[in-house]
Structure formats: C-alpha cells, structure tokens
Amino acid sequence: MVVRIVTDSTSDIPLEKARALGITIVPLTVFFGEQAYLDGIELDNAAFYSKLRTSKQSPRTSQPPPAAFQEAYTRLINEGADGILSVHLSSKLSGTYQSACTGRDALPDDMKKIPIEVVDSHIASLGMGVPVMHAAEEARQSASLPELITRLLDRLARTRVLFVLDTL
Secondary structure (H helix, E strand, O other): OOEEEEEEHHHOOOHHHHHHHOEEEEOOEEEEOOEEEEEOOOEOHHHHHHHHHHOOOOOEEEOOOHHHHHHHHHHHHHOOOOEEEEEEOOOOOOOHHHHHHHHHHOOOHHHHHOOEEEEEOOOOOHHHHHHHHHHHHHHHOOOOHHHHHHHHHHHHHOOOOOOOOOOO
16 A cells, blocks of 8 residues: 655655655745745745744744645545545644645545545644654555554654744
C-alpha cells in the first residue's frame, strides 16, 4: 500500500525535508496589511520575522481553500496513492482542518474509493510537524494507513509545545 502524507504550512517542516520525505504541504496565506503571501512559498520564516519587526500592522492568516486540498488529493491519487494521511493545525486555532475535510468530500466519486484520513492535530508548529515527519518515514517503509494513524495519534497525544515571546 502506498500511503502519501499531506500537511499544512503551519507544521514548520522545512521544504527540503518535506520533499525528501514525499510530504505535500498545502500553504496558508499570510497577510501583512493587504499584501498576501503563500506561507513557505512566497514568504519564508526569515522574511516573515523581518516583516514582523518592521510592519506597522500585525500579520493575519487565512486557511487554505478547500480546492487547494482537493487539488493535492487528486494529484496524489493520480500519482498512485492507495491512501492519504492528511494532518492539520488544531481546529481550535484555524479552519484549516475543516477546509481539508471539505476538499476531501468534494472529490469525484471514483476518487472517494481511496481512503483519505484527515486528522485534527490539536497542536501547531513542529509539535505537529515532527509526528508528521515520523509518519512520512514510516509510510516510506510501507506502513499501512491504520498503522500510521495509530502511531501518529499516539505521538500527537504525547507532544507538548512551549512558545517563548521576546516581548509582549
């Protein structure tokens, strides 16, 4: 069984690492004022923090549209995926999880035969990214979708994230 992994850009997985592990990253949109950037594509971390220091307006984000997930799932199925594990930012922080579910549900009926498990990580950043990278490594070693889900949920349940701010 070929299981492919999808996540969103809030996982903070470096693009090179994602490519090496075969992880598909669907970007959120980051706004500084009215200027929109695709997270991780048009705005990397260094540029984000530079803008954060100099911008008079606080950044805001927007979840990816369901069509972005539908396109990612369609591409992976067309490339031969037998299953997809799609792991996303906590639904308490964003509508990204719901967009992923809507994108999955909008697939044509013939593609709905391929199991797509969309997981609400209940966490953010590398607290989600590290378990996703482990899942991708295990998928490359032919772990089944149910095995990947069980291990992922266990890792997520044992993961904590601590944020430290420079200033309030």
